[in-house]
Amino acid sequence: MKAIILAAGKGERLKEITSRIPKPMIEVNGKPILQHNIELCKKYGIKDIYINLHHLPEKITDYFGNGKKFGVQIKYSYEKELLGTSGAVRKIAKEYWGLKDIIPPSLQHSNSPILPVSMSPNPKVPQSPSPQAPQSFFVIYGDNYSEYNLNLLLEKYEKQKPIGIIAFHYREDVSQSGVAEFDKDNRIIKFIEKPKTGETANHWVNAGIYLLSTEILQHIPEGYSDFGKDIFPKLLIENIPLHGICSKVELMAVDTPELFYKNIKL
Numbered sequence: 001m002k003a004i005i006l007a008a009g010k011g012e013r014l015k016e017i018t019s020r021i022p023k024p025m026i027e028v029n030g031k032p033i034l035q036h037n038i039e040l041c042k043k044y045g046i047k048d049i050y051i052n053l054h055h056l057p058e059k060i061t062d063y064f065g066n067g068k069k070f071g072v073q074i075k076y077s078y079e080k081e082l083l084g085t086s087g088a089v090r091k092i093a094k095e096y097w098g099l100k101d102i103i104p105p106s107l108q109h110s111n112s113p114i115l116p117v118s119m120s121p122n123p124k125v126p127q128s129p130s131p132q133a134p135q136s137f138f139v140i141y142g143d144n145y146s147e148y149n150l151n152l153l154l155e156k157y158e159k160q161k162p163i164g165i166i167a168f169h170y171r172e173d174v175s176q177s178g179v180a181e182f183d184k185d186n187r188i189i190k191f192i193e194k195p196k197t198g199e200t201a202n203h204w205v206n207a208g209i210y211l212l213s214t215e216i217l218q219h220i221p222e223g224y225s226d227f228g229k230d231i232f233p234k235l236l237i238e239n240i241p242l243h244g245i246c247s248k249v250e251l252m253a254v255d256t257p258e259l260f261y262k263n264i265k266l
Helices: 013-018 033-043 056-065 084-096 150-160 214-219 227-237 257-263
Strands: 003-008 048-053 074-077 136-140 143-145 166-171 179-180 188-193 204-213 242-247 249-252
Touching: 003 033, 003 204, 033 048, 033 136, 033 143, 033 150, 048 056, 048 084, 056 074, 056 179, 084 136, 084 214, 084 227, 136 150, 136 179, 143 204, 150 166, 150 204, 150 242, 166 227, 179 204, 179 242, 188 227, 188 242, 204 214, 204 242, 227 242
Parallel strands: 003 048, 003 136, 048 074, 166 242
Antiparallel strands: 136 204, 143 249, 166 204, 179 188
16 A cells, blocks of 8 residues: 655745745654654555655655655655645656556646656655556645544445545534535535535535545646545546545644644644
């Protein structure tokens, strides 16, 4: 099993902090949030990890290196321009998994070359692309901290083999969040972004953890795209099943100054 941890964002709403360090390198309980996510992967036997980079990439590569001291293997994907959550995944698949094996001819229209190893932000870190594409893989947002049980997603995937499973956590106030609604089998019916009072009775918010079939790469175009805004809504419109896992596990986010000062003890 492989995991992609997304760590490229600039964290512009936290400029006074992220001007010095990438947002996933903010420390919680004495460790960067990104390290907690790497350790979460290792806990569930996931040791092949890919991390996308953009803002202050050397802060991440210098700290984690090739992952050996953390008991995992890390490869990096540098984005000259931000590609969004799903665009980043497509780029990693292109660099490391052999794009032609997993993307149909209709989407193989880019003239952009594969990023050579020499353009890595830290040439000291070895990167050797693999022609093997996984059947499924995790995507984890590197600036969220939780102890989510990844086996919940794996068990559901084994039973139903959907194109994607999204982890949700419970949040009392969902007015500034995206909420999902489900049918009786936890298939996602729709997403409601920043719902108004009374618009939904649900309190389940995207936890930033996905287990995706490699098939989903067929639906991600070249360039910038976002899972929440572009890819998942498109799949629902096309009636392609997406399923959810709901858990009341505590999740710590640092997206805004309010959340940062609420969740981080300086």
